[in-house]
Amino acid sequence: MSIHLRNAIEKLKTYYIDALIKSGFNDFSEAELKALTITDLKHIHKRSSKWTVKDGK
Numbered sequence: 001m002s003i004h005l006r007n008a009i010e011k012l013k014t015y016y017i018d019a020l021i022k023s024g025f026n027d028f029s030e031a032e033l034k035a036l037t038i039t040d041l042k043h044i045h046k047r048s049s050k051w052t053v054k055d056g057k
Contacts, residue, residue, distance in 0.1 A: 009038065016041035023048055 017033045020041070025048045033041065 013038055013041060016045050019045055020048060 013034070016038065017030065020033060021030065025044070028036075036044075
């Protein structure tokens with residue numbers, strides 16, 4: 001069971017990191033983002049999505 005939980009956490013963390021990188025967020029390097037907690041990544045993602053201009057493409 002713990003392996004499944006670990007995999008799920010890693011997938012969620014990867015999702016937030018990829019989303020931040022794709023959105024052009026460059027305040028942290030990828031290595032620095034990987035060192036953050038999921039909670040930190042979630043807060044950064046939420047804040048950065050408010051600043052990202054959506055162009056409908």
